[in-house]
Amino acid sequence: MSKRILPLALPLVVALAVLVLVPALLQASGSGYLFRVSITAMIFAILAASLNFITGVAGLLSLGHAAFYGIGAYAAALLATQHGVPFLLTIPLAGVAAAIGGVLVALPTMRLVSIYFAVATLGMGEIIHGTLLNWVDFTRGPMGIPAIPSFKVFGLDLSGNLGSYLVVAVVMLASLWVLHRLTHSYYGNALRALREDDQCADSMGIDVVRLKGEVFAIACFFAGVAGALWAHTTGYISPNDFRFGESILVLAMIVVGGLGSLPGAVIGAVLLIVLPEALRPVGDVRMIVVGCVMFFSILLLPKGLFGEVSALNLVRSSFGGGWKAGTARQSIGWR
Amino acid sequence: MTLSKTIRGVLAGVAAGAAVSMAALPALAQKTIALGYQAPLTGEMSQYGEVFRNSATLAVEQFNKSGKLPGATVVLKFEDSKNDAKEGVNIAKKFVDDPEIVGVLGDFSSTVSMAAAQVYAQAGLPQLSQTASHPDYVKISEWQFRNITTQAYEGPFVAKWALGEGKKKIAVIAIQNDWGQSVVSNFKDAVEKGGGQVTSVEFYNPGNRDFRTILTKVAREKPDAIYLGMFDEDGASLLQQRRQLNVQIPTYATSSLYSPKLIALAGPSSDGLKLSTTFAADSPEPVVKAYVDEYQSRYKAIPTMFAAQAYDATNIMLAAIAKVGPTVDRKTLRDALAQTAGFPGVTGETTFDPQTREPTKQLARMEIKGGQFALVK
Numbered sequence A: 001m002s003k004r005i006l007p008l009a010l011p012l013v014v015a016l017a018v019l020v021l022v023p024a025l026l027q028a029s030g031s032g033y034l035f036r037v038s039i040t041a042m043i044f045a046i047l048a049a050s051l052n053f054i055t056g057v058a059g060l061l062s063l064g065h066a067a068f069y070g071i072g073a074y075a076a077a078l079l080a081t082q083h084g085v086p087f088l089l090t091i092p093l094a095g096v097a098a099a100i101g102g103v104l105v106a107l108p109t110m111r112l113v114s115i116y117f118a119v120a121t122l123g124m125g126e127i128i129h130g131t132l133l134n135w136v137d138f139t140r141g142p143m144g145i146p147a148i149p150s151f152k153v154f155g156l157d158l159s160g161n162l163g164s165y166l167v168v169a170v171v172m173l174a175s176l177w178v179l180h181r182l183t184h185s186y187y188g189n190a191l192r193a194l195r196e197d198d199q200c201a202d203s204m205g206i207d208v209v210r211l212k213g214e215v216f217a218i219a220c221f222f223a224g225v226a227g228a229l230w231a232h233t234t235g236y237i238s239p240n241d242f243r244f245g246e247s248i249l250v251l252a253m254i255v256v257g258g259l260g261s262l263p264g265a266v267i268g269a270v271l272l273i274v275l276p277e278a279l280r281p282v283g284d285v286r287m288i289v290v291g292c293v294m295f296f297s298i299l300l301l302p303k304g305l306f307g308e309v310s311a312l313n314l315v316r317s318s319f320g321g322g323w324k325a326g327t328a329r330q331s332i333g334w335r
Numbered sequence B: 001m002t003l004s005k006t007i008r009g010v011l012a013g014v015a016a017g018a019a020v021s022m023a024a025l026p027a028l029a030q031k032t033i034a035l036g037y038q039a040p041l042t043g044e045m046s047q048y049g050e051v052f053r054n055s056a057t058l059a060v061e062q063f064n065k066s067g068k069l070p071g072a073t074v075v076l077k078f079e080d081s082k083n084d085a086k087e088g089v090n091i092a093k094k095f096v097d098d099p100e101i102v103g104v105l106g107d108f109s110s111t112v113s114m115a116a117a118q119v120y121a122q123a124g125l126p127q128l129s130q131t132a133s134h135p136d137y138v139k140i141s142e143w144q145f146r147n148i149t150t151q152a153y154e155g156p157f158v159a160k161w162a163l164g165e166g167k168k169k170i171a172v173i174a175i176q177n178d179w180g181q182s183v184v185s186n187f188k189d190a191v192e193k194g195g196g197q198v199t200s201v202e203f204y205n206p207g208n209r210d211f212r213t214i215l216t217k218v219a220r221e222k223p224d225a226i227y228l229g230m231f232d233e234d235g236a237s238l239l240q241q242r243r244q245l246n247v248q249i250p251t252y253a254t255s256s257l258y259s260p261k262l263i264a265l266a267g268p269s270s271d272g273l274k275l276s277t278t279f280a281a282d283s284p285e286p287v288v289k290a291y292v293d294e295y296q297s298r299y300k301a302i303p304t305m306f307a308a309q310a311y312d313a314t315n316i317m318l319a320a321i322a323k324v325g326p327t328v329d330r331k332t333l334r335d336a337l338a339q340t341a342g343f344p345g346v347t348g349e350t351t352f353d354p355q356t357r358e359p360t361k362q363l364a365r366m367e368i369k370g371g372q373f374a375l376v377k
Helices: A002-029 A032-057 A065-083 A087-110 A116-134 A161-183 A187-195 A198-203 A207-232 A244-257 A262-276 A282-299 A309-318 B001-026 B044-068 B085-097 B108-125 B149-166 B178-193 B212-220 B233-245 B259-271 B286-299 B304-326 B330-338
Strands: B031-039 B073-082 B101-106 B125-128 B142-147 B169-175 B195-202 B225-229 B250-253 B274-277 B343-345 B348-352 B366-367 B373-374
Touching: A002 A032, A002 A161, A032 A065, A032 A161, A032 A187, A032 A207, A032 A262, A032 B001, A032 B085, A032 B195, A065 A087, A065 A116, A065 A207, A065 A244, A065 B073, A065 B373, A087 A116, A087 A207, A161 A187, A161 A207, A161 A262, A187 A198, A198 A207, A244 A262, A262 A309, A262 B085, A282 B001, A282 B073, A282 B286, B031 B044, B031 B085, B031 B304, B031 B373, B044 B073, B044 B101, B044 B108, B044 B286, B044 B304, B073 B085, B073 B366, B085 B101, B085 B108, B101 B108, B101 B304, B101 B330, B108 B125, B108 B142, B108 B149, B108 B178, B125 B304, B149 B178, B149 B250, B149 B274, B169 B178, B169 B212, B178 B195, B178 B225, B195 B212, B212 B233, B233 B250, B250 B304, B304 B330
Parallel strands: B031 B073, B031 B101, B101 B125, B125 B142, B169 B195, B169 B225, B225 B250, B250 B274
Antiparallel strands: B274 B366, B343 B348, B366 B373
């Protein structure tokens, strides 16, 4: 009995910290600024975790992730402002829209590997950004979409600091849980096999094409969810929010945190969102300091702040993963 | 014994000193009124944030010296937004949290200004942007103001000028952003109302520097004139390529091209360009001359139109604070801002419409002659 409860102790601690401890501290501080920084950090945690699923776990270097984030944000914004769809529906629908976009990108690029795939996604990102910018009749182009409603459901107003925080926190925890179950499982093993050598994986009977399509669909779904959260919490979006620079920022998050490591992606996201804010007192050189932190963290910890091996060990020991002691047949793999 | 006496003596001395300084405090007490300024101080748009900071610092120092607000000192709190909406919203929350801040200046681009505006609208903090040109910006709430010539005013001004010079068929080239959209729609309406015709409208994506295809296409339609809605670097590339292609169609432009950098980059190819402007650094008017001299002696550069807009925006804010007095708060400052009328700034007399909060300004006509901007009388 205790063995079944104990593995879930750490997830419970994390959930309690995110849902109770942190909001209580933020509420006590009475600072809307700290709430906002936390919300942005959580949105980027989803985004980084989703890119980590493509680039870290499946090994497909994507340079166009901001585009799917943008599709999600625009889907949510257009549905909410033009059709009055409540946020409980816009968030999953934004994910679906971005997932469809992801599959459409993945299909023609199936046969590309390494740098060729990266450049193809770069091009796709630019195409999608260009579409958001120039399809004026549909997206309002550079005018952006103003007056996106905040979180309101069944007469309950969640648009305040605490309400918005809790909505984003719940969505983030759910997204991370799904990505955790997919990453730390036999399915995740197949993706890692794909990353190490896709021809070898193919010869072992893994359907490489199907997996690549699925990976893109799943990761882009969560990027779209992050976009919907951004649209609802900010109230105004324009194509400028989804430029190439955002893709690179998210990529930097997962590399600094540790490629292939889900906790690393979250740590990287929190670091690269909170650090520039924490460094505001140092003035104009703050972005240089952020650059130095990134440079030295890569130089000294090339596997990231929380590398993949440490992440897998942590998950196996404390997140109900595998390595259960028992008969020989059970001694390896995932729960 | 002696030691404890010494300690006691020291303590007594400290206490007495503290008491004296406490007593002296109220006499020296200067209430601090803070203005937040959010602008891109780093990143690819930092050249704009830099001149905003220069101008605003200058304006506030002059104001504090002038004694227009006895009993209070105005301070500026700058935050760097990197022209990034994420950071812009964070800063907005930070400014709202700060009880000292009664008003906010900025941000630079419409995207960041509008994302931050959602926060200011909700919290009730007046925001005055020196550059946000998006038509919906002031419609967000009663807390948004701007100090910029809107295209609703500038488009008809240039259209009338061109039509008056006999240019009936005009082609338009503009940047694909919210501002470029409003440049085109306002100018087109005015030209068509004045009996002219817009032969074609060409948008280019931000970052594009190759205008040869657009120029060739436009020139083939043989318009009487070309109207440009773009910024200095793009404008310089276009004018150079226009010269290389030997397109000799007279060219008009918005006030955004009024920048010494345009002539520096485009060289002789900029000659003959006609543009409207609210600010002319070589204007003989005493307010403008005083500002340009002071700015130049301090920052070793001639202020651009953007610098002048920030200077005026800061001064409009300060004038509104002075009107209310040292007891100013966010609500009274907003009401005073809404009453701004006939403000004698360096970018011309400025009046805010009390209902729509849209500014109106006087415009001047300029032409580049021999590598110099010259006022057209």
